[in-house]
Amino acid sequence: MNLPLTPSNGGCRTAPVLKERGQREVFCGLTGIIWLHRKMQDAFFLVVGSRTCAHLLQSAAGVMIFAEPRFGTAILEETDLAGMADAHTEIDREVARLLARRPDIRQLFLVGSCPSEVIKIDLARAAERLTQVHSPHVRVLNYSGSGIETTFTQGEDACLAAMVPVLKDTTERELLVVGALPDVVEDQMIDLLSKLGIDNVRLLPARRIDDTTAIGENTVFALTQPFLGDTHAALERRGARHIAAPFPFGDEGTTAWLRAIAIEFGVSEDLFEQVTAAPRARARKAISQAADVLNGKSVFFFPDSQLEIPLARFLTRECGMTAIEVGSPYIHDALHGPDLDLLPAGPQISEGQDVDKQLARARVARPDLTVCGLGLANPLEAEGLSTKWAIELVFTPVHFYEQAGDLAGLFSRPLRRKSVLNLEAAE
């Protein structure tokens, strides 16, 4: 256990951060619903917002919207804006209709939006009232996914943070793993922890309300996602202690993450080696195959999900890339710090965005690969830059050992495609 990872040249933790304000080309927190509702199988997400919110969810959810998804929007109409007293009766009626139609729903989230925040509809009070009306079958909670307060993945943070105060109390010494992961990844993680002898593991979010997670002063928690700042704070308020670690991307990230937990639970170095040796070797092999074309290439991250810093760490250390700029919508020292330590010094770290200025920097740098949102991807491709659209990194299983090769593959595919397309005349 004496093999802590160190940066090759000092890391980026103390590097100056370029903080920008201006036009931000990012999603709002409502988009978190798209993957959260898949994870929490008995939850429904009811956005109180405008037609824009419904249109956003539809655009972001793509074809998923047709599969009886467990989310919807209560669209505010002119009459709702006229008087505030009305809003609560309206919400109550829509919720009652919804719950009557979907008796399988056990948790209901009232999700605030920009319009509902601006006109200050008190959704917290509505949630309390509705919990009383519909208990014990349904628990109603509230959080904000508005664009004025949250950026993209922060929607998950706000949702999980809203759940923390109602978690059951426990005095047990347990590990709480926080962050919604695809089921397959979650299973691999639990299997690894169990082989290390750590069986008292709870998850937030749990797949169903009945598996409710408990928390207390003896709880230690690990984060699987870097965007959980508010949840981190809420868990600490309940007395739980955070295990700081790099995020489990790639071989190094996964190993470092597991090692931090292993140290906390006093797992012997022998057992750790025995458990992780084979999957580590597999991950390294898969990465080296997928990352062949990434070696020596440069990468530029536009801010999107807060995954940028740990992913830049993975791409630079394990795939041989050079980072030019690593943009993140927010940087949280307690969460991003361990990854910044490992990220080789050199790239410009930036927080926030002025999109036109950032585009100008990307055009000057001409990176080999640009990680950005869908609004920028095709326009940049048309300018001759290869892009990797960032949203896929949130939907696709990318964490832990078995996905490490797939993760590298997501970045290498655009470059491979560029080399295989040959649309010019043969001469």
Next chain:
Amino acid sequence: MKLTVWTYEGPTHVGAMRVATCMKGLHYVLHAPQGDTYADLLFTMIERRNHRPPVTYTTFQARDLGSDTASLFKAAAQDAVDRFKPEAIIVGASCTAELIQDDPAGLAETMGLSIPVIPLELPSYSRKENFGADETFYQIVKNLTRPAERTRHVTCNILGPTALGFRARDDIEEITGLLEDIGVSVNVVAPYGATPTDIAALPAAHFNVLLTPETGESACRWLEKNHDQPYTKTVPIGVGATRDFIAEVAAITGLPCRADESRLRMPWWSKSVDSTYLTGKRVFIFGDGTHVAAHARIAQDEMGFEVVGIGCYNREMARPIRALAQEYGLTALITDDYLAVEDAIQDAAPEMILGTQMERHIGKRLGIPCAVISAPVHVQDFPARYSPQVGFEGANVIFDTLIHPLVMGLEEHLLTMFRDDFEFHDAAGPSHHGGHSPLPAQEATVEIPPRDVQAPAADNVVWLSDAERELKKIPFFVRGKARRNTEAFAAQRGLAQISLDTLYEAKAHYAR
């Protein structure tokens, strides 16, 4: 409040974006919170545009709320003008900015910009995307046109097509060719591809072709009133409508207007014997008003279908669609609630749906073939190949589009003839799907009850086993209708049981 999952139309400012994005030299400064930039991806992904929409968002955040947002707006507007050097800007607010009561129009006016500033009032809580596009285009036309001499030759403007318009790109090309064929040149196409300078020149044309009423009608009316330009009322989608359109242009211009029909194949394709099986196919039509009206005529008069349902989601077209439905002996369905559409389709039990992306999914769910005829559409309906809806090539395209989802005549005949054949029974699966090769004959005889027979019959009519066995022999794609018809027939006669005889009596009753 109204609970919704699917929306046929986006908010009004997305309509304004559709106008701004298809124009050149125009920039949209939109007062909107962080996150509203999601709409960019409709243009860069669905329409596959190779540039960012010309929209600058103020992307205000919670910490900016208060007096700050107004200065944020001014800074964003000044920045956009300096950076992109547009000929004119449009300014407006999205739904949230509408609530915080900054006044983009007033703010922009006080800035003293040297280019035209066109303020937009787009009520987000009562109107929708198409209104936003129509109103934006109208404001642009009203603000930018200048009096002009008529051109010496007979020319027209083509008005209405926008970005994210269903087949807008190819419709413009097709109708331009058609007009050239009949001796009319095009002065300006707008808003699609036009610059503010082009807009100024609109009054030089002799008349206007209103290609998409949803997004161009207000501008056409204004030009008629203020610049004495008549506009066409027929949208040339379908063979008959195209010929009517040509006659209308002849009446407006006094030109002889004879079109070249040498590439028009649709009428012969529809007359050829393999199309006989299309006769009386029951179709349900839903979409935007314009496309629904056009397709109702095509379906009945040019394909020989029976129209069993008509509706539209844009209430701006409610009156014409109600009148049209009445002509077909139907009641129009005017709704933007897809669940109401799904119910109506289930009730009408059509053999085919002509609709939007949403109806395609309803069709998939109900096992009814569907062709997409109207926005909203997804990326696959912005094709690389030439595929207009209007004019004679449009008619060819529509014929192919409508028949492909249907089982063609010969195939249908064979399926009925060999309905007990091992290759065509239920469990074998469609032969054209890879990985579903027919099961060996012996296994195929294993009884696999189809789900639709197991379902309890309406009004508690009981299916006797011989009738049920016979029902299973009916090809799967018409079985649902046969079951419904038979049950309705039995219910009408007060029968509690359906025997083999009832089944065939019902079949005879509904024969046509």
